[in-house]
Amino acid sequence: MIWRRHRRHLKDALLVAPFFALFALFGVWPVLRSAWLSFTDYHATDDPVWVGTRNYAELFADERFWTALGNTATYMASVSVIAVVLGLVLALNFGSNSRLHQWVRVAFFLPAVAGGVGAISAWKWLANSEAYGLFNSIRAAFGLEPARFLGDPQWTMPVLVLVGVWSVLGYNLIIFVAGLRAIPEDLYQAARLDGASRWQQLLHITLPNLRPTLVYVSVTGMVASFQVFYEPYLLYGAVDTLGGPLDSALMLVTYLFDRGFRQLDLGVASAAAWVLTTLLFGLTWINLRFIGREGAR
Amino acid sequence: MTWLAVLRAPLWLLVPAMLLPYYWMAIGAFKTVGELLRQPPTLWPNAPTGRNFFNPDWAGTTADPDKLAGILQVAVEGHGFLRFYANSLLITVVVTAVSLLAASLVAFVLTKRPFPGSRWLFRLLLVSMMVPWEVTIVPNFVTVAQLGWINTYAALLVPGLAKAFVVFYFRQAMLSVPDELVAAATLDGAGTLRIWWSVVLPLLRPALAAIAIPVAVAEWNNFLWPLLVVHDAATLTLPLQLGKMAADLSFNPQSAAVLMAGSLVASLPAVVLFLIFQRQFVAGLGAGATKG
Amino acid sequence: MKLALSLLLATGCGQALAARLVIWMVGDDKTPRLMQPAVEAYRARHPGVAIEVRDVPWADAMTKYSAALASRRGPDLITASSSYAISLGAKGALVDLNQAAPELARELDRHANPGALRAIRSPDGVLYGAPFDMHVQLQYHRTDLLARAPADWDGFLATARALRAQGHGFAQQWGNTNWLGFYPYLRQSGGAVYDASCRRAIIDSPEAVRALTYYARLYRELQAPTDGWPDADGGLESGAYGLMQSGTWLLSRLDMTHKGLVGKWAAAPLPTGPTGKRTAVLGGTVLAVMRFSPNRELALDFMRTLYQPEVTRRMAEAALQYGGMWLPSGRQDQIAALPLPHRQALLDQLADAEGPPPCPAWMRQDYIVTRAVQRVVLADGDPQTELSRAAAVMSRALAVQGPKP
Numbered sequence: 001m002i003w004r005r006h007r008r009h010l011k012d013a014l015l016v017a018p019f020f021a022l023f024a025l026f027g028v029w030p031v032l033r034s035a036w037l038s039f040t041d042y043h044a045t046d047d048p049v050w051v052g053t054r055n056y057a058e059l060f061a062d063e064r065f066w067t068a069l070g071n072t073a074t075y076m077a078s079v080s081v082i083a084v085v086l087g088l089v090l091a092l093n094f095g096s097n098s099r100l101h102q103w104v105r106v107a108f109f110l111p112a113v114a115g116g117v118g119a120i121s122a123w124k125w126l127a128n129s130e131a132y133g134l135f136n137s138i139r140a141a142f143g144l145e146p147a148r149f150l151g152d153p154q155w156t157m158p159v160l161v162l163v164g165v166w167s168v169l170g171y172n173l174i175i176f177v178a179g180l181r182a183i184p185e186d187l188y189q190a191a192r193l194d195g196a197s198r199w200q201q202l203l204h205i206t207l208p209n210l211r212p213t214l215v216y217v218s219v220t221g222m223v224a225s226f227q228v229f230y231e232p233y234l235l236y237g238a239v240d241t242l243g244g245p246l247d248s249a250l251m252l253v254t255y256l257f258d259r260g261f262r263q264l265d266l267g268v269a270s271a272a273a274w275v276l277t278t279l280l281f282g283l284t285w286i287n288l289r290f291i292g293r294e295g296a297r
Numbered sequence: 298m299t300w301l302a303v304l305r306a307p308l309w310l311l312v313p314a315m316l317l318p319y320y321w322m323a324i325g326a327f328k329t330v331g332e333l334l335r336q337p338p339t340l341w342p343n344a345p346t347g348r349n350f351f352n353p354d355w356a357g358t359t360a361d362p363d364k365l366a367g368i369l370q371v372a373v374e375g376h377g378f379l380r381f382y383a384n385s386l387l388i389t390v391v392v393t394a395v396s397l398l399a400a401s402l403v404a405f406v407l408t409k410r411p412f413p414g415s416r417w418l419f420r421l422l423l424v425s426m427m428v429p430w431e432v433t434i435v436p437n438f439v440t441v442a443q444l445g446w447i448n449t450y451a452a453l454l455v456p457g458l459a460k461a462f463v464v465f466y467f468r469q470a471m472l473s474v475p476d477e478l479v480a481a482a483t484l485d486g487a488g489t490l491r492i493w494w495s496v497v498l499p500l501l502r503p504a505l506a507a508i509a510i511p512v513a514v515a516e517w518n519n520f521l522w523p524l525l526v527v528h529d530a531a532t533l534t535l536p537l538q539l540g541k542m543a544a545d546l547s548f549n550p551q552s553a554a555v556l557m558a559g560s561l562v563a564s565l566p567a568v569v570l571f572l573i574f575q576r577q578f579v580a581g582l583g584a585g586a587t588k589g
Numbered sequence: 590m591k592l593a594l595s596l597l598l599a600t601g602c603g604q605a606l607a608a609r610l611v612i613w614m615v616g617d618d619k620t621p622r623l624m625q626p627a628v629e630a631y632r633a634r635h636p637g638v639a640i641e642v643r644d645v646p647w648a649d650a651m652t653k654y655s656a657a658l659a660s661r662r663g664p665d666l667i668t669a670s671s672s673y674a675i676s677l678g679a680k681g682a683l684v685d686l687n688q689a690a691p692e693l694a695r696e697l698d699r700h701a702n703p704g705a706l707r708a709i710r711s712p713d714g715v716l717y718g719a720p721f722d723m724h725v726q727l728q729y730h731r732t733d734l735l736a737r738a739p740a741d742w743d744g745f746l747a748t749a750r751a752l753r754a755q756g757h758g759f760a761q762q763w764g765n766t767n768w769l770g771f772y773p774y775l776r777q778s779g780g781a782v783y784d785a786s787c788r789r790a791i792i793d794s795p796e797a798v799r800a801l802t803y804y805a806r807l808y809r810e811l812q813a814p815t816d817g818w819p820d821a822d823g824g825l826e827s828g829a830y831g832l833m834q835s836g837t838w839l840l841s842r843l844d845m846t847h848k849g850l851v852g853k854w855a856a857a858p859l860p861t862g863p864t865g866k867r868t869a870v871l872g873g874t875v876l877a878v879m880r881f882s883p884n885r886e887l888a889l890d891f892m893r894t895l896y897q898p899e900v901t902r903r904m905a906e907a908a909l910q911y912g913g914m915w916l917p918s919g920r921q922d923q924i925a926a927l928p929l930p931h932r933q934a935l936l937d938q939l940a941d942a943e944g945p946p947p948c949p950a951w952m953r954q955d956y957i958v959t960r961a962v963q964r965v966v967l968a969d970g971d972p973q974t975e976l977s978r979a980a981a982v983m984s985r986a987l988a989v990q991g992p993k994p
Contacts, residue, residue, distance in 0.1 A: 009412035012489050016403045020418065023459035027425050030436035037435060044439065044659035045680050064956070086311075093305055106575060107312050110319065112582055114567040116518035117539040118560030122318035124543055125325065125553050129816045131829065132336040134321065140337065150547075151766075151816030153967050166315065174579050227429060230520045234543050238817050239647045241956065245766065245815065246963045253431060253521075261525060262651035263953075264658070264680065266435050273432045280429055334823060358619040360842045360912030373618065374643055442660035528645075528653045544648040545617070550820045551846065 038271035043264045055271040065272070067247045068255035069279075074157060075251065076225040079164040084218055086165070087172030088210075092202075095177045105177065109170035120234045123163050124150070127235075150235060156248035163231050168224070172217050179213030180206070219287045226280060229253040252276050319564065325557030326350070330362040333554050349558035362551045368558040373530040378538070378559065385517055385535040388453045393513045396460045397505055404467035405493045409479050422461040438525050452526040453534070457516065463508060470504035471497075510581030517567070535563050608638040610887055613645050613653070613664040615874060620644045623915045626903035627895040634894075638887065657879070658682055665882040666891065668721050671708040672945050674875040676952040678709075678717030684878040686716040690889045693719065696896060702921045704871045708944025712787060718877030719892060720918035724836040725942045726763055726773060726869040727856045727934055729821075729843075734831045738857035742777075742803060745860045749811050749832055757831030759811045762821035764870065766808075766966050768958040769945075770834075773869050774800040776943060777862025782958065787948035790983035792958060793976040799863070801965055801972035808966045815967055826850045834859070836872065837938075840929050842912035856931040858938040871942040873918050896920065950990070954983050 038055055040048035059065050090108065094101045111119060126134045127149040136146040149155045187205050196204070207214075232251050236244030242258045243250030252272070260269025313320075325333055327345040348354075352367040359365070368378050407415045437456055446452040474497055482492045498505070520536050527533060542556045571578050614620045621642040628640045645653050650669060654677065657663025669677065677683055686694050694716050697706060705720035730738050734757055739745040749759045764770030775781070780797035783790055791797075807813045822839060824830035826847040844851050861867040876895070878888045894900060901917040905927055908915035916924055916935075925936060945951055961979040964970035 008410075008489075012406050012410045012412050013414075015489060016406050016418070019399045019403045019459050022455065023422075023425075023461070025440070026437055026456040027433065027459060027461065028421070030433035030440070031425070031428055033436040034432050043680055044442075044655065045682055090308060090311070093308055102575075104312055105579075106572070107315050109579065109582075110315065110568065110571065113514060113571040113578060114319075114564040116563070116567075117520065117536040117543065118322065118563040119318050121539060121543040121546070121556055121560045122322040122325075124546055125557065126318065126321055128550070129814060130336075130550070130820050130823070132334050132338055134338055137337040145812075148815050151814060151819075153963075166318075169315070171582065174582070223429075227431065230540075233520075234540060237544065237648065238547060239650075240767070241959070245817070246960065246967050256431060256434075257521070260435055261438070261655050264655050266439070270432075270435045273429075273435065277429055277432050281427070336827075358622055358911050359845070360619070361845045438656075439659055442656060445660060445662065447656050447660045447662070525652065525656065528649065528656065541646050541649065544646065547816075547818050550823060 034270040034273055037267055038274050040267045042267040042270075044266055045264075048267065051267070055268045056275075059268060059271050059275065064243070064247055064250060065255060067243070068250040068252050071157070071248065071250055072226060072228070072252045075160055075164065075228060076222055078157070078161045079168065079225045080218060080221050082161065083165050083168045083172050083221060084214070087169055087217070088176050088214075090169070090173050091176035091180055092206075094173070095180050105170070105173060107170075108173050111167050111169075112171045115167050117230065117234065120163065120231055123166075124235055127159055151245055153244070153246040153248035156236065156244055159235065160228075160232060160249060163235070164225060164228065167231075168221060172221070175213060175217055176210070179210050183209045215288070219284060222283060222287060223280060226276075226283065227253055229257070233257070252279075319568070322557050322560045322564065325554065326561040328554060328557075330365070330551050330554045333557075334550060349554045350562075365551070365555060368555050368562060371555070371559075373533070373538070376530040376533070378562070380530070381533050381535045381538045382562075384450075384532060388450070388519075388534060389513050389516045391454055392457050392516045393509055395454075396458050396463060396512065397509060399458060400460055400463035401467045401498065401501060401505070402490075402493050404464045404471055405474075405497050406489060407464075408468055408471045409474070409476070409497075410489055422464055426461050426465070434522070434525070437522075441526055447526055448529040448532050450532055453523055453532070456522070457519075460512070463512065466508050467501065467504065470501055474500050506577060507581040510578055514567075514582070539563055608635075608884070608887060610638060610640045610666065610884055610891060611664045612640065612642045612666040612668075613657075614642065614668045615645050615647055615650045615670070616668075617646065618644055619911055619913050622911060623904050623908040623913060626907055627891070627900050630897070630900045630903075631891050631894045635890075640891070654682075658881075661881045663881075664879060665884045665888045666876060666878055668874040668876050669718075671705065671720075671873060671875050672952045672955070674709055674718050674877055675711065675949060678711065678715065678877070679949055682880055683717045684880055684882075684885060684889075686719065686878075687714065689878070689885065690892065693889070693893055693896065697919055700896075700922055701919045702871065702939070702942075704943045705873055705918045707947050708871070709875050710947070711949060712947075718875035719896065721874045721876040722915050723871055723873030723918040724838055724914075724916065725871050725935070725938050726834055726859060727837055727840075727938055728832065728834050728859055729825060729839065729854055729856050730832045731757070731825060731828070731853055732855050733853050734828075738832075738855070739860050741861045742863065745832075746806065746810070749807075752831040753811060755831075757828055758824075759807065759813050759832045760819045760821040760824055760830045760834075761807065761813060762819055762833060762835040763872075765813075765817060765819060766815050766959075766963055767817065768955050768962060769870055769872070771801065771804050771958070771962045772945070773859055773867075774804050774862065776868040777859075777864060777866050778803075779862075779864045779866075782946040782951070783948045787950065788987055790954075790980045790987065792961075792983070793973070793980035797976055798973045801962065801976060804962070805965050805972060822847055822850075825854060837916065837935055838914045840931060840935065841909050841914045844930075845912045856934040858934055858941075867938070867941050869938050869942045871939075871944045873916075873944070898923065902926075950983075950987055954986065957982055 037048060039050060039052055041051045042048035094104045128136070129146065129148040129151050130136065131140065131146050135149060139147060147155060149159055183206065188201060191201050191205055228251050232249045232254050233242060236249035242254045256269050256272045256276070259265045259272060324342055326349055328342045329346055329348065332339060332343055348367055350367045351369050352365060354364045355366045355370055356364060371378055407419055441447060441452045441456070478496055479492055482496050518536060520540065523534050523537050527537065539559055542552060542559060545552050546556055612624065614624065621644050624642045628642065632638060632640065651673065654667065654669065674683065697719055701720045702723060705723055709717050709720065711717065728738055734752060735748065739748040761770050775797055778796045778800040780794050780800055782792050808815060821830060821833040821835055822843060825833055826849045840856060843854060859867045859869050876892060878885060882888055896919050898920060901920045902923055905915050905917055905923065909928070929935065957979050961975040964975045965972050
């Protein structure tokens with residue numbers, strides 16, 4: 001009896017073995033290996049050489065790293081706040097089942113489906129710094145000189161945040177609509193009977209009941225924008241630098257990519273990856289603490 | 298409530314703003330190079346042309362903007378746009394199908410057929426989901442390079458097959474598979490594999506359909522990893538080719554016309570599929586959202 | 590474990606053992622065409638050798654070469670920018686030509702552009718590659734708006750201001766708001782990045798400050814565009830710019846790409862600076878052999894064929910056919926014979942052109958100079974402050990890491 005059960009266990013284990021073999025090779029071992037590599041000097045031409053914490057010291061002494069960190073934080077905060085607030089406002093206004101509202105939601109959701117390189121290329125062309133870019137043509141209509149959208153450090157964050165919000169707004173909208181629909185109608189009815197205004201209903205019924213959704217959207221949104229890569233890479237990447245003018249578009253992951261795969265400082269890149277991981281842990285923890293628990297009234 | 302309608306008015310303006318890149322891509326694809334560089338730009342092509350797709354004047358490599366290759370004629374090392382399309386399609390379909398099947402099997406075994414140690418495997422998967430994938434890039438790159446997989450399909454297919462979060466998604470879905478069915482099938486002599494294939498998978502069909510969509514979309518748009526491991530035209534994916542063309546845009550604005558055509562061709566199928574299967578897309582991409 | 594995995598999982602990507610040479614060239618899809626005469630010449634004498642030439646987009650070059658190095662597999666020969674070649678060489682990725690092909694090295698000494706050769710020779714005499722092609726900065730102007738190009742710094746500002754009053758601006762294309770765009774002005778004013786020993790940064794000298802102050806005026810007074818690569822040639826055609834700076838590659842293609850400019854443009858050497866010099870940056874690529882290549886002798890033999898005068902002449906002519914340009918850096922003697930418009934401007938400028946600072950640490954530190962330039966140009970910084978800061982950072986790094994890349 002037991003022998004048969006053991007045989008069955010063995011066969012089941014064998015069934016999942018290929019998955020876990022791949023998972024171990026590409027998911028588990030790299031995590032450990034990169035932790036080790038972050039303490040080595042490694043350029044892919046020769047074997048790694050142990051150097052202790054030198055990579056981390058170099059990282060924290062590198063002005064470009066701090067620029068990347070600052071940019072990433074700004075980008076993440078801006079995109080998160082705007083995309084959550086705007087997403088919620090849109091969900092409240094366009095959440096019904098009418099055909100019109102459905103099509104509006106489709107329009108917002110499109111970037112989530114077809115927002116890849118092709119769409120970013122269209123943005124790059126729209127924001128062209130020459131006078132024939134559409135944005136500059138609009139400026140010309142108001143009598144303004146062309147703005148160097150892709151060549152002026154002051155415009156970098158607005159452009160990136162615009163594209164970032166554009167990418168995630170529809171997704172947030174859909175999630176919020178689902179969350180709003182999950183709130184039982186009788187709660188609202190009871191409040192209306194009590195004479196509550198729309199505004200009060202929003203504050204005391206909608207928002208509190210939407211908290212789990214808000215937390216989810218905020219946390220996943222922040223984690224995702226912290227890891228932004230291909231928008232800054234495509235919009236501001238150039239032959240010699242990935243950071244744009246004055247490194248204003250340098251983000252943590254593009255910095256990692258630059259150090260690791262263009263300058264072949266694979267040890268430093270591994271260190272940067274671990275710093276990113278630590279920051280993400282911290283970020284998620286902070287989020288869950290404050291947004292999750294807030295309102296213990 | 299007219300004041301509400303007034304408040305809503307600026308929100309309506311957001312709709313065309315969201316669609317602006319697609320509109321610009323679509324009209325740009327049909328403008329000539331000269332018209333595309335005109336200032337102010339035209340909101341509708343003056344003389345719509347198909348040259349950016351197929352240029353009859355193309356006679357080989359040249360810098361002449363009237364004789365540039367259309368997007369369907371662009372050939373890199375003998376491979377054209379359709380090849381890149383096919384590569385992306387192949388990768389997307391294979392990775393989605395295999396990773397979903399594998400993850401569902403693993404979820405089934407770990408939940409309904411636990412063996413000693415399976416709880417630890419679950420915990421391992423859970424912990425791995427907390428670590429961002431950037432941590433794995435450098436070692437995976439070196440592994441793939443040393444295995445000789447650079448520029449092969451293997452580099453694009455294999456590393457992405459074991460997806461932990463899909464296992465967790467199916468674990469949730471397993472709750473809806475009645476234990477009695479599994480027990481009954483076991484008594485009938487069916488092995489784990491057969492039960493998974495004949496009993497569980499059919500029950501899981503809606504969940505499979507839902508999770509397939511975000512996985513497929515993510516795989517189609519995958520950029521950073523392919524950027525590292527694939528450079529040869531034979532294995533190049535569509536986002537990479539477009540990325541090269543987008544990089545060229547900074548140096549050569551005259552390439553914008555063909556780039557817009559390429560972007561249109563790349564985005565159109567996703568847009569069309571989405572418009573047809575709206576509900577499934579929305580359900581799928583929100584899959585796992587409210588559950589957290 | 591790795592071996593077992595390779596056996597288990599490796600897909601058939603086998604390297605054929607027949608004689609086959611793989612060459613990667615940075616450029617665009619047109620670039621491999623100019624290698625064809627060399628390929629044909631070589632295969633005429635060695636018919637059994639297959640030669641595969643492919644292009645690597647500039648933006649991808651570093652990533653692609655890194656992947657090749659990491660996998661110890663890839664091209665036998667590469668072209669790369671000279672500064673990148675030095676950094677690759679210092680990492681041990683390239684073959685030293687002085688050792689492996691001394692007669693070729695001697696040949697290059699005789700015929701190559703000296704500035705280009707200096708840029709790829711390491712201080713301890715290692716020659717990482719052969720100068721392949723070169724480009725130099727030139728100024729271009731509309732002949733219907735301007736009779737002659739300005740001859741010196743002050744003349745330039747006056748001319749540009751006058752043009753701007755008429756609605757035609759100025760744009761710098763190659764190296765805009767970058768060390769590369771600033772470097773000519775630095776050298777023309779008598780400044781330098783490093784001292785002769787390559788151990789100290791002297792970019793905060795009074796000459797350098799003077800150069801950066803002048804450079805900043807181009808943006809503050811002339812409102813030159815600040816993008817990394819403005820559409821200067823398009824602007825020249827539309828009249829948005831009456832004067833612009835770019836590279837020599839435009840000479841052979843401007844008439845083709847901007848038909849509105851035919852007969853209305855001219856090229857000239859850069860304006861002279863306070864020292865009377867009109868130094869421009871000599872950009873260009875280097876042809877090098879990868880150390881891990883199994884076909885080293887074959888690759889070196891190919892290089893010897895390539896640098897024969899007949900072959901380089903045909904390569905230069907092949908490039909002109911499609912509007913490209915290949916100026917044989919290894920055989921400068923042939924440039925005077927090329928059918929190019931405004932060829933004299935090119936020759937005049939080549940007589941006073943330099944590559945990037947020939948110090949190994951430069952590849953690691955160029956961004957520091959770029960950042961100083963951008964702080965002044967894009968963020969209203971003060972030239973002396975920014976250059977002093979840059980010099981301090983660079984010297985400190987040199988002290989810690991030594992003058993290595």
